[in-house]
Amino acid sequence: MNAGTRSGGLQTAERFQRAVWKAPLLGLLATLCVLRASTSLGEPILVGSKKFTESYVLAEIAKRAMEEAGIPVEHRQGMGGTIILWEALRTDQIGFYPEYTGTIGEEILKAPPSTSTAEMRAKLERSGVGMTSDLGFNNTYALVMQRAVAEKSHIQKISDLRNHPELRFGLTHEFLDRRDGWRPLADKYQLPTQNVSGIDHGLGYAALRNGSIDVKDAYSTDAKIGENDLVVLQDDLQFFPQYRAVFLYRLTLPPKAIAVLRSLVGTLDENQMIRLNAEAERTKNYALAADLYFQNGASRQQPRAGETLTHKLIRWTSRHLELAGISLLLSIIVGIPLGIAASRGGALGQVILGVTSAVQTIPSLALLALLVPVPFFGISPRTAIAALFLYGLLPIVRNTATGLQDIAQPVRESAIALGLEPAARLWKIYLPIASRSILGGIKTSAVINIGTATLAALIGAGGLGEPILSGLNLNDHATILQGAIPAAVLALLVQWSFDLLDRILIPKGLRL
Amino acid sequence: MSALVQLRGVSKTYGSAAALHPTDLAFERGKTTVLIGPSGCGKSTLLRLIIGLLEPDAGTIQFDGAPITPAHTAELRRRVGYVIQDGGLFPHLTARKNVLLMSTHLKRPVAEMDQRLAELCALTRFPETALDRYPLELSGGQRQRISLMRALALSPELLLLDEPLGALDPLVRAALQKDLKEIFARLKQTAILVTHDLAEAAYLGDEIVLMTEGRVAQIGTLEDLRAKPASAFVTEFINAQRALVLT
Numbered sequence: 001m002n003a004g005t006r007s008g009g010l011q012t013a014e015r016f017q018r019a020v021w022k023a024p025l026l027g028l029l030a031t032l033c034v035l036r037a038s039t040s041l042g043e044p045i046l047v048g049s050k051k052f053t054e055s056y057v058l059a060e061i062a063k064r065a066m067e068e069a070g071i072p073v074e075h076r077q078g079m080g081g082t083i084i085l086w087e088a089l090r091t092d093q094i095g096f097y098p099e100y101t102g103t104i105g106e107e108i109l110k111a112p113p114s115t116s117t118a119e120m121r122a123k124l125e126r127s128g129v130g131m132t133s134d135l136g137f138n139n140t141y142a143l144v145m146q147r148a149v150a151e152k153s154h155i156q157k158i159s160d161l162r163n164h165p166e167l168r169f170g171l172t173h174e175f176l177d178r179r180d181g182w183r184p185l186a187d188k189y190q191l192p193t194q195n196v197s198g199i200d201h202g203l204g205y206a207a208l209r210n211g212s213i214d215v216k217d218a219y220s221t222d223a224k225i226g227e228n229d230l231v232v233l234q235d236d237l238q239f240f241p242q243y244r245a246v247f248l249y250r251l252t253l254p255p256k257a258i259a260v261l262r263s264l265v266g267t268l269d270e271n272q273m274i275r276l277n278a279e280a281e282r283t284k285n286y287a288l289a290a291d292l293y294f295q296n297g298a299s300r301q302q303p304r305a306g307e308t309l310t311h312k313l314i315r316w317t318s319r320h321l322e323l324a325g326i327s328l329l330l331s332i333i334v335g336i337p338l339g340i341a342a343s344r345g346g347a348l349g350q351v352i353l354g355v356t357s358a359v360q361t362i363p364s365l366a367l368l369a370l371l372v373p374v375p376f377f378g379i380s381p382r383t384a385i386a387a388l389f390l391y392g393l394l395p396i397v398r399n400t401a402t403g404l405q406d407i408a409q410p411v412r413e414s415a416i417a418l419g420l421e422p423a424a425r426l427w428k429i430y431l432p433i434a435s436r437s438i439l440g441g442i443k444t445s446a447v448i449n450i451g452t453a454t455l456a457a458l459i460g461a462g463g464l465g466e467p468i469l470s471g472l473n474l475n476d477h478a479t480i481l482q483g484a485i486p487a488a489v490l491a492l493l494v495q496w497s498f499d500l501l502d503r504i505l506i507p508k509g510l511r512l
Numbered sequence: 513m514s515a516l517v518q519l520r521g522v523s524k525t526y527g528s529a530a531a532l533h534p535t536d537l538a539f540e541r542g543k544t545t546v547l548i549g550p551s552g553c554g555k556s557t558l559l560r561l562i563i564g565l566l567e568p569d570a571g572t573i574q575f576d577g578a579p580i581t582p583a584h585t586a587e588l589r590r591r592v593g594y595v596i597q598d599g600g601l602f603p604h605l606t607a608r609k610n611v612l613l614m615s616t617h618l619k620r621p622v623a624e625m626d627q628r629l630a631e632l633c634a635l636t637r638f639p640e641t642a643l644d645r646y647p648l649e650l651s652g653g654q655r656q657r658i659s660l661m662r663a664l665a666l667s668p669e670l671l672l673l674d675e676p677l678g679a680l681d682p683l684v685r686a687a688l689q690k691d692l693k694e695i696f697a698r699l700k701q702t703a704i705l706v707t708h709d710l711a712e713a714a715y716l717g718d719e720i721v722l723m724t725e726g727r728v729a730q731i732g733t734l735e736d737l738r739a740k741p742a743s744a745f746v747t748e749f750i751n752a753q754r755a756l757v758l759t
Contacts, residue, residue: 415602428617433602
């Protein structure tokens with residue numbers, strides 16, 4: 001072999017390795033551009049909903065009503081919770097969403113219970129938010145019993161329970177602990193407290209059916225009340241706060257849209273809502289439940305020609321990969337330099353490892369809630385990417401730092417004694433030797449990201465979390481699996497492709 | 513002729529333990545000096561001070577008439593070769609790339625590098641066919657030969673060897689001792705070698721520096737040390753080693 005070809009081969013290998021590292025960067029830039037472009041497309045009003053059946057159904061009803069009035073609406077379903085929806089509404093990222101007066105008072109305005117509706121309206125107005133009047137039902141806590149048992153003991157009101165110390169209460173743990181829960185309720189009604197046990201909400205219905213408990217707590221419009229033919233005991237001393245359903249909306253919405261929301265006021269009572277919730281859970285389809293609402297009215301629309309499952313799977317999976325992929329690239333780009341800095345130890349190293357570890361302990365919902373009000377993020381996929389990026393940092397930072405610290409002293413000293421400058425030592429010696437550990441960290445980060453990317457559904461950013469969340473709400477295993485199986489397959493594929501990547505990126509001498 | 517390396521009042525402590533008490537030493541050009549002594553006597557510390565892996569607490573070290581300062585250690589290191597006990601080869605690079613790492617980094621012409629590699633293979637009796645193997649695919653003796661080639665690649669004025677043969681089995685060790693002696697002679701190489709084996713010191717060294725507890729106990733040939741020991745320690749050290757060899 002002559003000298004020319006030998007050095008030529010060397011240069012090609014280096015160029016290839018550089019290209020391998022550069023390609024993802026270009027991809028990232030391209031995707032960011034696409035993301036920016038896609039967020040500015042189209043102008044439908046966004047309606048949000050929380051991740052439980054009734055919220056989905058109410059949003060779906062409003063969407064249908066708007067569309068009938070010729071106003072395009074897009075439903076961001078199953079977002080993470082009150083704080084995320086409120087922040088999204090306050091910062092004008094969604095147009096409206098269904099909420100409950102009790103929640104508005106306690107959680108959003110943090111106002112005393114005596115606050116009047118007019119006072120609430122005035123306070124909401126300061127955030128540019130309007131509130132419709134009551135839709136017609138109150139979804140609050142309630143005590144429920146089997147009809148036969150209640151009739152036998154002549155129990156209709158909560159105060160009737162006072163004379164029946166033999167009844168067994170099976171209450172959810174949340175209800176047992178709540179400020180407006182069991183203890184003050186028992187005080188107010190002077191209820192017997194000897195036969196009280198904590199039980200899971202779902203299991204509680206089964207326990208009620210087979211007679212192992214007699215009374216349990218429920219939401220007053222819970223579909224299970226209709227399904228199991230249960231009796232809701234009357235709150236005759238008005239203990240439970242009012243959770244009357246309303247729509248919160250941006251005051252800047254077109255007057256026509258606000259008029260549509262107002263037209264829904266007073267059109268839904270408790271029984272009707274229980275029926276719609278039951279329909280949604282039975283058919284696993286919120287649009288069908290919304291249809292039921294419009295059946296008595298003018299038009300019974302055919303449900304929109306549904307997306308095929310394959311098409312949905314492709315949409316969810318590609319969004320999922322986009323979220324996990326971009327965030328992983330960002331984690332790599334930021335994580336490796338941080339890992340290099342951390343490997344040098346000292347105060348800076350401690351701070352870097354400490355902060356990246358601490359980020360891991362923030363629950364995803366809390367992290368999303370922190371990011372949603374920030375202008376650049378909002379309820380866009382960017383927020384999900386930012387959260388995933390932060391969660392993906394630790395494995396990469398830690399593995400880079402340990403990989404570098406584990407390099408044997410003689411190897412380090414040889415690199416120094418040869419006279420290589422610090423940068424050349426890092427690029428030519430230390431990083432290649434630590435490559436196995438670094439890639440291991442990236443692999444861990446990638447697999448975790450695939451799993452965690454389901455959180456994007458909490459802010460309506462799509463991905464495989466969408467079917468998982470809605471399946472959880474509907475207690476529908478088939479829907480959950482539509483998201484869970486592709487996610488698991490993706491995790492395996494990522495694992496395998498990284499095993500392949502190991503062979504390209506880890507120098508052969510380290511794989512002997 | 514002035515010494516290539518000159519130490520004046522050089523000392524080094526780790527925490528409260530003195531590794532090297534203030535020491536004056538000169539290393540002559542073209543000669544092989546052997547630093548010998550029991551473990552912890554300061555011989556490796558001395559070597560690491562010269563290559564700049566350690567900085568002295570006090571005193572000055574001159575290389576080729578100029579004092580060593582942090583500002584030009586990188587340049588200095590390229591004029592000095594360094595071989596350590598287990599080779600310190602880079603596991604992700606082939607033998608060839610280990611040897612040519614610095615030449616490539618300094619963008620030496622390819623033809624010059626290839627010629628140098630062939631010379632070094634001949635000099636260290638390393639088979640050219642094994643050049644594309646990785647360190648893990650080489651025997652211990654071959655690894656030390658590559659380590660030596662890497663240290664000699666830029667034709668250094670000074671070669672430092674820190675127990676280069678310490679981890680090898682006796683037969684390989686004997687063969688390498690012989691090769692080293694030939695190489696030093698052929699290159700007229702200025703070399704400082706650390707060992708704890710007196711026979712090796714006597715075989716390879718023009719001059720022996722016997723050290724104990726961070727101080728120089730005596731400087732001279734093995735004959736000098738035996739005939740005119742400077743202290744009881746010198747006699748004791750020589751007798752202990754002789755007993756080892758003879759029994």
